[in-house]
Amino acid sequence: MFIKVPKGTQDILPEDILKWYHIEDMIKEILNKYGYKEIRTPYFEYTDLFIRGIGESTDIVTKEMFTFPDRKGRSLTLRPEGTAPVVRAYLENRMDRISKVIKLFYLGPMFRCEKPQAGRFRQFNQFGIEVIGTKSSAADAEVILTVLDVYKKLGLKNLEILINSVGCKKCRVDYVQKLKKYLKDKKDFLCSECKERYNKNPLRVLDCKKDSCKKIIEIAPVITENLCQECESHFSEVKSYLNDQKIVFHEDPRLIRGLDYYTKTAFEIISGGLGAQNAIGGGGRYDDLVEELGGKPTPAVGFAAGIERMIIAIDQQKIKWPVEKGLDIFVAKVNEKNKDTAFRLLQKIRNTGLSADMDYSEGSLKSQMRIANKIGARYAVIVGEEELSKNMVIFRNMQTKEQKEIKIDNIIDELSL
Numbered sequence: 001m002f003i004k005v006p007k008g009t010q011d012i013l014p015e016d017i018l019k020w021y022h023i024e025d026m027i028k029e030i031l032n033k034y035g036y037k038e039i040r041t042p043y044f045e046y047t048d049l050f051i052r053g054i055g056e057s058t059d060i061v062t063k064e065m066f067t068f069p070d071r072k073g074r075s076l077t078l079r080p081e082g083t084a085p086v087v088r089a090y091l092e093n094r095m096d097r098i099s100k101v102i103k104l105f106y107l108g109p110m111f112r113c114e115k116p117q118a119g120r121f122r123q124f125n126q127f128g129i130e131v132i133g134t135k136s137s138a139a140d141a142e143v144i145l146t147v148l149d150v151y152k153k154l155g156l157k158n159l160e161i162l163i164n165s166v167g168c169k170k171c172r173v174d175y176v177q178k179l180k181k182y183l184k185d186k187k188d189f190l191c192s193e194c195k196e197r198y199n200k201n202p203l204r205v206l207d208c209k210k211d212s213c214k215k216i217i218e219i220a221p222v223i224t225e226n227l228c229q230e231c232e233s234h235f236s237e238v239k240s241y242l243n244d245q246k247i248v249f250h251e252d253p254r255l256i257r258g259l260d261y262y263t264k265t266a267f268e269i270i271s272g273g274l275g276a277q278n279a280i281g282g283g284g285r286y287d288d289l290v291e292e293l294g295g296k297p298t299p300a301v302g303f304a305a306g307i308e309r310m311i312i313a314i315d316q317q318k319i320k321w322p323v324e325k326g327l328d329i330f331v332a333k334v335n336e337k338n339k340d341t342a343f344r345l346l347q348k349i350r351n352t353g354l355s356a357d358m359d360y361s362e363g364s365l366k367s368q369m370r371i372a373n374k375i376g377a378r379y380a381v382i383v384g385e386e387e388l389s390k391n392m393v394i395f396r397n398m399q400t401k402e403q404k405e406i407k408i409d410n411i412i413d414e415l416s417l
């Protein structure tokens with residue numbers, strides 16, 4: 001029995017890699033256009049970063065982190081998300097000195113020990129953007145417009161944008177009191193986790209996916225009716241920027257998202273056909289996180305999207321992927337005696353910048369031609385004894401099957417296809 005991949009992880013095979021290149025190229029192209037610079041942070045961090053950053057009572061921190069001690073007993077965690085690490089890097093590298101507002105993006109694997117199901121993995125890839133250093137509502141709108149631009153460029157349609165404001169430190173205190181008051185006599189009907197959330201972090205009850213809790217939440221007081229003046233105006237400004245750009249969105253006053261760092265704007269993008277795991281991306285403002293992680297008060301806003309879910313959505317919407325560009329030249333040999341000449345020729349062709357390959361399995365010419373066809377080679381150069389004695393090779397168009405003898409010295413000219 002061979003060993004299989006760990007539960008919730010998957011191989012990205014050569015036959016699928018073009019999809020990843022395509023998406024990654026599009027992301028980089030669009031994000032460059034919007035002025036974002038790439039940052040790469042480690043795949044693991046000290047556990048405290050996520051506890052302090054994401055919030056002690058979130059599902060991610062209580063149940064989903066891959067945490068392990070290093071050899072000196074310090075607790076490390078595979079990053080479950082990218083925002084806390086980016087803020088850590090921002091502070092550690094004093095990026096505030098580079099410019100007042102920093103726009104960063106990242107692309108790479110994240111790790112959450114969730115129950116695997118369609119669209120939900122334990123190792124998955126995110127692309128994310130973070131704008132650190134501005135409280136401007138235009139930045140919130142820009143983050144949303146940026147990701148919509150990426151989705152649009154990939155051809156994705158039927159996306160629903162849900163948007164909410166989760167208030168700030170000031171107005172949230174009053175709202176939480178109201179919510180607690182509302183939940184007090186319904187506590188017995190909440191799930192066991194929400195009973196705990198009620199005491200520790202009642203806002204998290206709003207994020208419960210259990211039917212029994214959902215029913216109670218449905219008629220709970222909503223945060224948007226309890227915003228302070230500043231949060232209220234910020235929210236209307238974001239919405240008016242989006243309206244101005246003709247972006248259709250839905251307000252969802254119960255959207256609070258799974259991470260505790262959000263303030264003011266929170267949003268999620270949903271793709272219809274994805275079933276239960278329909279959030280293709282989400283984000284929001286996090287004005288207190290930099291300070292909570294030891295920096296000066298610094299407002300920020302960002303977003304992240306799951307790349308596997310984007311791929312599933314693209315496939316479901318039957319959007320065509322770019323086709324693989326076949327090999328330029330396949331070098332074949334009539335028999336093994338010619339293999340050194342063939343090998344030399346192969347390198348010479350590659351040195352011109354064309355893609356070329358040959359078969360090392362000592363197969364017949366017929367089987368080499370089969371391989372050439374399979375890998376989509378446009379031309380074959382066939383090295384045979386008879387031709388070699390005249391310093392020639394056979395040059396074959398794999399599509400038309402036409403072939404001719406050409407001088408080895410002219411091969412490069414001939415290949416200026």
Ligand code: HAM
Pocket residue numbers: 080081082083112114119120121122124125126128129130258259279280281282283284285286301302303304305306307308309
């Ligand atoms: P998040 O909503 O936890 O936000 O994750 C963002 C996206 O990552 C989700 O919408 C989903 O597409 C994808 N995702 C999450 N978990 C999984 C999983 N187990 N399997 C597959 N895909 C998954 C964040 O991570 C925040 N850091 C976003 C952010 C950036 N907020 C501000 N800046």
